[in-house]
Amino acid sequence: MTLNRRKFLRNLGITGSLLTMPAAILNATPLFKKGRIDLSTITLKGKVHSNGKGIPGVQVTDGINIVLTDKHGEYSLQSNATAEFVYISVPSGYAFPEEKGIAAFFRPLTKGNGVIKNDFSLEKLMTDDQQHTFVVWADPQMKSKKDVELLMSQSVPDLQALVKSYPKETLIHGIGCGDLVWDEFELFADYKQAVALSGIPFFNVIGNHDMDLEARSDDGSANTFKKQFGPTYYSYNRGAIHYVVLDDVFFVGAAKSYIGYITENQLQWLEQDLANVKPGSTIVLSLHIPTFTGAQRRAGKPEEIGGGTVANRKQLYKMLAPYKVHIMSGHTHFNDNWEDGNIMEHNHGTVCGAWWTGPVCGDGTPAGYGVYEVDGTDIKWYYKSTGLPKETQLRIYPKGKVKDAPEEIAANVWNWDSKWKVEWYEDGILKGPMEHRVAYDPWAVELYAGPLLPKKHKFVEPTLNDHMFFAKPSPDAKKITVKATDRFGNVYEETIG
Incomplete structure (x- = not known):
């Protein structure tokens, strides 16, 4: 038998077996319909206009x-039925569309149509947006109506007062940097009310406590958040700044288990987004879990993959290399600033402090939020402590307050970064720079240390921080003054007698 004849008979055998198969299989009818992914093609069309x-x-x-x-x-975009939204990157020079304070730059997609039309109407700004301000509210994290009452009675009036302190025409927006609630989704309505009362539009970030914990994988973990706030990753523009929001909370399918990780879908989308941004531009990137912090170093532990930082951050940094970048994050309930080359990360103290148990976070940073003032491509910032004047940027402790340093005075300069200068005076005489050490804040220790404190949430503990400073005064010193100068030349002083 020749090779061709064997091949012919083998093919005939396959054909024969096909002829005996049920017609349903030959017609490629799926054996299992439930859960099938609909990949049918759709066309998204519309107009962005003013x-x-x-x-x-x-x-x-x-x-x-x-x-x-x-x-x-006009736009036309070939898509498929897996897409959930069509949305725009609001261009500079236009007001942010909003619905009761929640940014409304997206349209949910209704299934069943081959062509889906959505227009976006924008309002041209009457003022130049090269100068603007934004605030970062990290972790409001409300678990109960009592937490809501604290947000409404403390945080909302503070933000309202801050907004009123700027000239009326100032452009201000907010970034809700994740953990908007604490697993209690009915409280999203209260968060929205708080945002509406602030009087400024808010863009929102998903946090680990904003996820559906009953989802079987990460893909379904943002379903509720999306219904409330829209896409979990997107961008927008104001003045010379390009803003990006990402979802870096990756749910692993077990209750409350997650890692810091940015999916490939987001990275390939971000690659396209950044292709439209001129190299050298300033980017503000917001996400919930910090890409990196000094927490492991302070604790004397090696870096590990988990829920504290972003596992694939180096891939993100490579994509951001052509730009000047400020990263906004929350999650940790401490304040931590680091800078390396073109990137600076601002890991914020939280709106809720230590989960609404006391006035300070675990590192001694007061409950509060970040305020950023933009002029062209330059950004200046400060930390606004809830209920305190903006000039309050440090706290001094007398001798004996820090148990490990009983002969020293200590100062917590919570928004410190490497370009600050912290000096001290004894009875009016400049003594020089204070010694910078990793330490615990003594008030946080008093409030939270031990298995019985605080009563409301006993898991809260004080955390080591990078913003404690020490000095040893003379035995007969009568007055100690600490002067902290930030990178912008602003001077903050506190005195104890």
Whole structure:
């Protein structure tokens, strides 16, 4: 038998077996319909306009690919039925669309149509947005109506007062940096009310306590959040700044288990997004879990993959290399600033402090939020402690307060970074720089140390920080003054007698 004849008979055998198969299989009817992924093609179309006039060059995305509007402000994007939203990157020069304070830059996609049309109407700003301000509210994290009462009676009035302290025409927006609630999704309504009362639009970030813990994988863990706030990753623009929000909370499918990780879907989307941003531009990137902190170093432990930092952060840093970047994060309930090359990360003290148990976080940072003032590509910032004037940026402790240093005075300069200068005076005489050491804040120790404190949440413990400073005064010293100068030349002083 020749090779060709054997091949012919083998093919005939396959064909014969196919002929005996049920017609359903031959017609490729699926054996299992439930849970099938619908990959049918859809076309997203529409116009981005202001008073009917098209706006060219606006990014439009389905969360997978990005297109730009044409000269008429029109877009057409080939997508598929897995897409959940169509949304825009609001361009500079336009007001942020909002609904009761929640940024409304997206449209949910209704299934069943081959062509889905959505227009976006934007309002042109009357003032130059090169100068603007934004605030970062990390971890409001409300578990109960009592927590809501504290947010409404303390945090909301503080933010309202801050907004009023700026000239009326100042452009201010907020970033809710994750853990907007603490697993109690009915409290999203209270968070939204707080945002509405603030009087400024908020863009929101998903945190680990904003996830659906009953989801079987990460893909379904943001379903409730999306219904409340829209996409979990997106971008927008104001003035010369390009803002990006990412979801770095990766749910591993077991209750309350997650790691810090940015999915490939987001990274490929971000690659497209950054392709439209000029190298050298300033980017503000917000996510919940910090990409990195000094916590492991302070504790004398090696870095580990887990829920404290982002496992694939180095891949993110490579993508951000052409830009000047400020990363905004929360999650840790301590304040921590680090800077390396083109990147600075601001890991914020929290709105809720130590989970609404006391006035300070575990590192002694007062409950509060970050305030950032933008002028062109320059950004200046300070930490606003709830209920305290903006000039309060440090706390001094007399001798004996720090058990490990009984002969020294200590100062906690909570928003310190490596470009601050911290000096001390004894009875009006400058003694020089204070000694910078990793330590615990003594008030946090008093409030939270031990298995019985605090009563409300006994898991809270004081945490080591990088912003404690020490000096040893003379035995007969009568007055000690600490002067802290930030990188912008602002001077903050506190005195004890």
